[in-house]
Amino acid sequence: MSTGRAAGPLVRVAEPLPEPPSTPAPVSPEAESGLIRPAAEDVAGRLSARAAEVEGDAKAVLETTAAMAVDPALISQAEQLVTTRSLPAPRAVQEAANGFADALREAGGYLAERVRDVHDVRDRIIASLIGVDAPGVPGLDRPAVLLARDLAPADTADLDPALVLALVTEEGGPTSHTAILARSLGIPAVVAARGVLAADSAVGAVVDGDAGTVDLSDQPVPVEAVDRVAGEEWDGTAATADGHAVKVLANVGSVTDAQGAVEAGAQGVGLFRTEFCYLAAAEEPDVSTQRRAYAEVLTPFAGQPVVVRTLDAGADKPLSFLEPGTEPNPALGVRGLRVSFEQPGVLDRQLEAIAAAAADSGAEVSVMAPMVATAAEARWFAERARAAGVDRAGVMIEVPAAALSAPEILEAVDFVSIGTNDLAQYVFAADRMLGALAELNDPWQPALLRLIDAVGRAGRDLDKSVGVCGEAAADPLLARVLVGLGVGSLSMVAAAVPAVGSALAGHPLSTYRRAAEAALAAAGPVDARRAARAVLE
Missing domain, CATH: 3.20.20.60 (Phosphoenolpyruvate-binding domains)
Known part of the structure; x- marks a missing residue:
């Protein structure tokens, strides 16, 4: 989750591209394999250009994704699939990237967290090869709540908080890149909201990142952002009201x-x-x-x-x-x-x-x-x-x-x-x-x-x-x-x-101790959050 509350019109992020077919076989496998590296370099160039315009976490994520796009092992594997199996270039990229992603998933832990990145790079290279826009966040001309199955780090990294009121994803988790980057950008977010994509008629949403709730509406929802950027007046001194230093x-x-x-x-x-x-x-x-x-x-x-x-x-x-x-x-x-x-x-x-x-x-x-x-x-x-x-x-x-x-x-x-x-x-x-x-x-x-x-x-x-x-x-x-x-x-x-x-x-510290006691006595995370808020707010 990412804290804060916001409401507004709903904009859906496009689903990934359909899986490319394995036929027809290319007339010239050598020429077909030669298309892959330029497409990967095109993707890397676009990501690097975006990275040059931002700083901090966003810059690091975009630079890392750009480097993955031109990974020599990925490109070489895709080229070999074209020349040895006569696959079209988009299909070769799909299979090569999926192989890398499967290996990362099996490794688990930190490396499993990179699977979403590999899929993102895969889809961007395929989109370049077939001449269509890459899936991901659409251009926004008004403030909106974004709804997606999941967001790649490169999609989340340079979102404009002035236009993105909140993020809602059906997949991911509280420590996913989407959640972490949303927090770094100060954008309220609720991740792993199961079933939200099934609400086909929804046109607006109210998102509470503190409570972890999403209320979808089939009626227009006026734009509202509450407590999106807390702490602007912080003087740099961290202490409770009674002077307990933290x-x-x-x-x-x-x-x-x-x-x-x-x-x-x-x-x-x-x-x-x-x-x-x-x-x-x-x-x-x-x-x-x-x-x-x-x-x-x-x-x-x-x-x-x-x-x-x-x-x-x-x-x-x-x-x-x-x-x-x-x-x-x-x-x-x-x-x-x-x-x-x-x-x-x-x-x-x-x-x-x-x-x-x-x-x-x-x-x-x-x-x-x-x-x-x-x-x-x-x-x-x-x-x-x-x-x-x-x-x-x-x-x-x-x-x-x-x-x-x-x-x-x-x-x-x-x-x-x-x-x-x-x-x-x-x-x-x-x-x-x-x-x-x-x-x-x-x-x-x-x-x-x-x-x-x-x-x-x-x-x-x-x-x-x-x-x-x-x-x-x-x-x-x-x-x-x-x-x-x-x-x-x-x-x-x-x-x-x-x-x-x-x-x-x-x-004061005594109030935080009462809030902690209330959370400890709760039966589940929703109740714990509610109990602590009742003490503090």
């Missing part, structure tokens, strides 16, 4: 993200994803290369806290130099810190680079490890971090076992940060990318809140910091409940920082 931080994964976080007024970084330094590398980057890359991101935060997450890779995010092998269930395999148990040198070299980059930048750097399950693992990581010269070490709480062992883990480290996206996925055994399971991944699920409460209590008992760096932190209503559960720092997409920062000042 850190409002940003999640970053690139230099562009860091710049956006500074512009948003973030008080530092609660999650610095370091994977960008590895994903395009055929070999492990050396210490000096990593040091320069990290320092670029850290430098804008000189004198401010930055939590650097060590490499979160493994079977679901394969890197060639790690030789992950094949696993039947990558989401439950050797990933995150588990990779380091087998190859500790990779972790040690990264920690060395982080410590050096911290000295170069002047940022107050801490490190944390992903996918930690036990106190022994947390202790092992903290010892290596301190040996490398990083004084403050913590771990992610994204495995249920870690949440249940929070007191023992906090004895071994200086802080913990709860990754609500993965924690929800593992608690409910529900793939967060499946729209059919979106309700189970709702961060308002009382079972998830109860685990967060247990971690918060452990933090208070031991006087250790507990943060949240999942998408839950970007919801101003839920952020206040999290503070009531004992969370002391909230890290989110940069665009959500002002709204969350200003919302915290609305009530």
Whole structure:
């Protein structure tokens, strides 16, 4: 979901192109295969041109999609299908892209989240080949609510918030790109709204991103936007009405993200994803290369806290130099810190680079490890971090076992940060990318809140910091409940920082604790959200 409420006329996003036929066979397979690369380059050029006109998350998404369009492996595979099987170029692109998408889906986790991107690139190249407009968001000349089966990241990235009142999709999930980018743009959104596409006669909609509801109407609905951009008057001080300080931080994964976080007024970084330094590398980057890359991101935060997450890779995010092998269930395999148990040198070299980059930048750097399950693992990581010269070490709480062992883990480290996206996925055994399971991944699920409460209590008992760096932190209503559960720092997409920062000042800590108690006692996510709102509003 993306918070805010809006209403207005409904505009439907075109469905994907029909599957191209496998006949007739081309007269000249060589000439036919030669059409694919120019079409891919045309798509990449259009996406790059759009990227040049925007900044931040939108720019990064469009640039990434442009790079996927001209991926040599995809183009080569499609060309081979033309020459070896005499397929028409559009059909060859369809089959090649589907093969890549199937492999990503089977890998699960992070890579499964890229399937929608591959399909988007596929459809754009096919549209270029057959000379039609690519499916996606139509040009808008008036404010409207967009209704779609799903939206590709490239469609969502440069939407104009002045024209797009809200987004509604039938598929996706609370941590999908559509939801995340909608939050970054300040556009209310409800994703995984099952059955909305069946309302053929609907011409208007009222969308409440806070409640997660969509009311469709077959009568015209006047344009209305309520609370679309909260937090514009935030002064940069994050505290409750009675002065209880809360850190409002940003999640970053690139230099562009860091710049956006500074512009948003973030008080530092609660999650610095370091994977960008590895994903395009055929070999492990050396210490000096990593040091320069990290320092670029850290430098804008000189004198401010930055939590650097060590490499979160493994079977679901394969890197060639790690030789992950094949696993039947990558989401439950050797990933995150588990990779380091087998190859500790990779972790040690990264920690060395982080410590050096911290000295170069002047940022107050801490490190944390992903996918930690036990106190022994947390202790092992903290010892290596301190040996490398990083004084403050913590771990992610994204495995249920870690949440249940929070007191023992906090004895071994200086802080913990709860990754609500993965924690929800593992608690409910529900793939967060499946729209059919979106309700189970709702961060308002009382079972998830109860685990967060247990971690918060452990933090208070031991006087250790507990943060949240999942998408839950970007919801101003839920952020206040999290503070009531004992969370002391909230890290989110940069665009959500002002709204969350200003919302915290609305009530004293005691009120947030009452809201948290009300949510914990609820039977389901809708009731939890309603109960918390009743206390706060």
